[in-house]
Amino acid sequence: MDFKLDPADEAFRQEVRAFLKENLPPDLARRGACGFHPIRADQRRWQRTLFERGWGAPNWPVEYGGTGWSHLRQFIFDEECALAGAPATDNGGLRMFGPVIYTYAGAELKARLLPGILKGELYWGQGFSEPGAGSDLAALATRAVRDGDEYVVNGHKIWTTGAHTCDIIGLLVKTNPEAKQRGISFLCVDPATPGITVRPIIDIGEAHSLNEVFFDNVRVPVSNLLGEENKGWTYAKAVLENERATSAEVPLNKRKLAQLRHIAMHERSDGCRVIDLPGFAPRLAQLEVDLRALEWLTLRALTEKSEGAVLPYGSLLKVRGSELVQRIGELTVEALEQYGSYLYAEPGEDPDAKPDWPPGPDYAPGVVADFMYRRAATIYGGANEVQRTIIARSFLGL
Numbered sequence: 001m002d003f004k005l006d007p008a009d010e011a012f013r014q015e016v017r018a019f020l021k022e023n024l025p026p027d028l029a030r031r032g033a034c035g036f037h038p039i040r041a042d043q044r045r046w047q048r049t050l051f052e053r054g055w056g057a058p059n060w061p062v063e064y065g066g067t068g069w070s071h072l073r074q075f076i077f078d079e080e081c082a083l084a085g086a087p088a089t090d091n092g093g094l095r096m097f098g099p100v101i102y103t104y105a106g107a108e109l110k111a112r113l114l115p116g117i118l119k120g121e122l123y124w125g126q127g128f129s130e131p132g133a134g135s136d137l138a139a140l141a142t143r144a145v146r147d148g149d150e151y152v153v154n155g156h157k158i159w160t161t162g163a164h165t166c167d168i169i170g171l172l173v174k175t176n177p178e179a180k181q182r183g184i185s186f187l188c189v190d191p192a193t194p195g196i197t198v199r200p201i202i203d204i205g206e207a208h209s210l211n212e213v214f215f216d217n218v219r220v221p222v223s224n225l226l227g228e229e230n231k232g233w234t235y236a237k238a239v240l241e242n243e244r245a246t247s248a249e250v251p252l253n254k255r256k257l258a259q260l261r262h263i264a265m266h267e268r269s270d271g272c273r274v275i276d277l278p279g280f281a282p283r284l285a286q287l288e289v290d291l292r293a294l295e296w297l298t299l300r301a302l303t304e305k306s307e308g309a310v311l312p313y314g315s316l317l318k319v320r321g322s323e324l325v326q327r328i329g330e331l332t333v334e335a336l337e338q339y340g341s342y343l344y345a346e347p348g349e350d351p352d353a354k355p356d357w358p359p360g361p362d363y364a365p366g367v368v369a370d371f372m373y374r375r376a377a378t379i380y381g382g383a384n385e386v387q388r389t390i391i392a393r394s395f396l397g398l
């Protein structure tokens with residue numbers, strides 16, 4: 001397989017690079033390049049800039065306001081943005097939910113939801129998992145009962161990333177409790193609706209991105225139903241496949257590896273640079289080889305997807321990508337020497353916050369917090385054990 005860029009794609013890369021140099025504010029790049037969760041205000045600001053340039057949705061078709069770029073150009077764009085330290089855009093709206101909305105929603109819902117995603121005004125939360133329904137998602141028990149033009153929702157979701165900062169939640173509910181998959185519907189819910197309570201879950205890195213969400217007689221207009229009642233499982237599977245297809249995060253991992261290389265060249269241990277410690281450079285090289293292999297697998301998956309892929313690429317990428325990001329994180333913490341034993345607390349949602357951190361190199365804050373958070377990479381988006389079963393079934397034809 002030859003992935004050498006042709007001159008037109010290379011020119012595109014240069015165009016993106018020049019745009020980033022001109023338009024990415026240094027404060028956004030500084031915050032975007034460290035490992036903390038992105039600040040919503042930064043994401044909104046950056047998405048607006050991209051929207052105004054016509055690059056708001058690299059992966060959407062032109063008819064919905066996307067760029068219509070090839071998969072390769074999307075990949076180049078993501079890579080350049082990540083390497084420049086641009087804040088992560090809204091993966092939920094742009095990559096997971098948006099494509100499902102324009103594929104399955106009616107005209108009215110499309111017109112109501114898609115422009116907000118493009119402009120960075122409508123951030124999505126994923127209200128799928130429940131205390132009794134994670135890997136076995138179809139066992140979900142949150143109930144929606146139709147009452148005139150509304151559904152009345154009661155139940156409890158958990159692990160809802162960004163429920164405290166999002167503008168809309170893609171919510172899976174049971175509309176027919178007698179059925180399993182065929183009794184599930186998909187509602188688009190405003191988290192400010194009366195009856196919704198969001199309770200934070202503080203993670204191992206002492207950060208707040210996760211939440212429990214409680215629904216107590218929450219009234220949701222029937223016009224917020226995506227597609228058809230009791231067909232939600234089809235839409236949910238599409239969302240999850242989109243989530244896994246992007247989960248290898250090659251561009252992000254490239255930035256992390258570049259950071260690791262930088263730290264290893266600058267941090268010193270026993271009088272020498274970390275990179276010169278016995279055995280360190282080969283471990284770094286192995287990560288670079290594995291990332292390159294993952295990059296090629298991603299490009300192959302994207303190519304075959306547009307040709308109707310039969311292999312479970314989403315699951316393959318999810319397993320390889322999540323394990324790699326954990327290995328990069330482990331070596332980066334090791335390279336940080338004494339700074340790797342300190343958890344620099346997350347600055348939170350305020351872009352102007354001045355955290356009370358002890359002195360240390362600029363590259364230290366965020367590394368340990370990200371390492372901690374990524375312990376969950378093999379769980380979120382579907383536990384790796386379950387993905388391995390999907391892969392085995394596909395290859396063994398079970």
Ligand SMILES: Cc1cc2nc3c(=O)[nH]c(=O)nc-3n(C[C@H](O)[C@H](O)[C@H](O)COP(=O)(O)OP(=O)(O)OC[C@H]3O[C@@H](n4cnc5c(N)ncnc54)[C@H](O)[C@@H]3O)c2cc1C
Pocket residue numbers: 125126127128129130131133134135136158159160161162210376379380381382383384385386389
């Ligand atoms: C950081 C983080 C962010 C998340 N964000 C969201 C979000 O925004 N929205 C949302 O809806 N959900 C979110 N989740 C939830 C996530 O999708 C679930 O945690 C995941 O699907 C696993 O479900 P569970 O936690 O209930 O574990 P369980 O399903 O109880 O599994 C527990 C263990 O048993 C193993 N196991 C279970 N079933 C099988 C099987 N069939 N074969 C082999 N092993 C099995 C699993 O591998 C796992 O190790 C998030 C989770 C995390 C950790």
